[in-house]
């Protein structure tokens with residue numbers, strides 16, 4: 001699903017009105033009907049609602065919703081905030097319709113003395129401001145939002161929590177934005193929903209389709225996408241009946257050091273559980289017995305060092321290389337990595353200590369093999385690129401880095417962001433907080449190495465790998481709970497996750 005800016009959404013809206021064609025007031029009605037049916041499914045008919053309405057079309061949605069709710073048994077009160085002389089045309093029409101229906105009490109809020117008592121068991125609806133927000137909230141609106149945020153009532157935001165911008169909130173004060181329990185966003189999510197600092201404002205968000213015109217949605221360019229299961233299924237290659245293990249590639253995983261052999265085991269198992277034909281794991285000498293016992297399916301390549309990575313085997317026979325999990329960051333490992341960058345013309349995935357070595361030796365960045373995949377978490381990313389003021393800034397820097405260095409980068413976290421050589425950004429939609437556990441990243445490296453070895457292009461390997469990793473995590477958490485989840489469980493659930501993608 002593409003993600004558009006607020007400005008683009010207004011264009012899509014206008015195109016729909018002109019080309020469906022549909023009157024804008026009827027499009028607003030369609031949006032209100034979607035809100036109404038979401039509410040009807042969720043709340044009992046005795047539920048009371050307090051709806052806070054602003055001067056624009058977001059307010060218009062709130063008024064139309066009030067009318068639909070009051071036609072049934074729901075109890076509704078509306079509060080219209082007087083922050084400008086005029087209402088938008090469709091907001092005014094809906095105010096007139098609600099008044100003539102005469103079922104709902106409509107109060108005006110002109111000063112903070114007019115703020116109503118909010119009952120803990122009511123549901124508040126935030127229809128103050130939507131995507132037309134032009135500056136951070138101040139004055140009466142800010143005071144009202146602060147007041148609403150102190151209440152214990154459940155808060156449902158229409159389209160976007162009032163005060164939050166759809167994209168860049170770096171100059172905004174998030175304490176002055178509505179803190180919703182639910183945000184019901186029309187047709188698309190907003191970019192800002194995917195950034196962790198906004199989670200307290202957005203709460204659980206859901207997309208409600210309102211039938212915007214498919215032609216303009218298809219044609220309009222956006223660098224941002226939220227990746228769903230169908231996007232992933234389309235990228236999967238068929239596994240033929242007559243295939244043999246040679247077809248699925250031979251991968252080389254460089255991993256492990258004294259005290260960190262677990263990383264090599266987890267990454268190797270994940271690679272093997274993700275369709276690779278053959279796997280060799282390159283490890284320091286001390287890990288020989290450990291690897292041969294724990295992962296008999298993998299061949300072992302032994303470093304001359306007992307305890308760290310200092311060299312790598314001839315690359316000729318491998319389709320792809322993965323390096324980083326648990327290799328440590330010693331000087332000799334840096335030299336070997338530098339050499340690998342110079343020599344390697346195979347698909348490559350870099351993680352963990354490989355990224356930390358680069359963080360310590362910034363000149364390495366410019367030698368990165370083109371098209372390789374990097375999988376940092378936020379700290380590793382900032383060691384590479386420098387500190388960032390917020391997630392929006394970090395996202396811009398990630399897109400720039402991918403473009404400049406011509407690499408694919410996976411920034412791991414909730415909604416992991418995957419950027420490509422053209423500066424496009426794909427947000428992953430699977431995964432849960434239970435996966436923030438030791439070794440989870442090693443599993444991802446193994447999966448991506450496996451896909452690269454099978455001939456998937458770097459971007460596909462990253463997108464599919466991150467998705468299936470998150471899916472395995474979701475399936476594991478469903479059965480085991482998030483607290484108990486460990487990285488080994490992700491490996492255990494990979495078969496089910498792959499199976500689901502092949503259904």
Ligand SMILES: NC(=O)C1=CN([C@@H]2O[C@H](COP(=O)(O)OP(=O)(O)OC[C@H]3O[C@@H](n4cnc5c(N)ncnc54)[C@H](O)[C@@H]3O)[C@@H](O)[C@H]2O)[C@@H](O)CC1
Pocket residue numbers: 009010012013027028031054055056057058059060061083084088128129130131132133134135136137138141158159160186210212
């Ligand atoms: N995009 C779509 O397809 C549809 C959009 N709809 C609704 O329309 C909304 C957008 O409507 P509008 O463009 O009228 O925008 P808003 O409803 O967000 O309101 C904009 C108004 O608020 C004022 N304003 C902006 N920032 C302010 C601030 N900080 N303090 C005080 N006043 C401020 C503006 O001057 C303008 O008058 C969406 O969020 C959505 O709820 C729906 O009606 C259905 C269709």
Ligand SMILES: [K+]
Pocket residue numbers: 058126127128129130157158159160161162
């Ligand atoms: K809102």
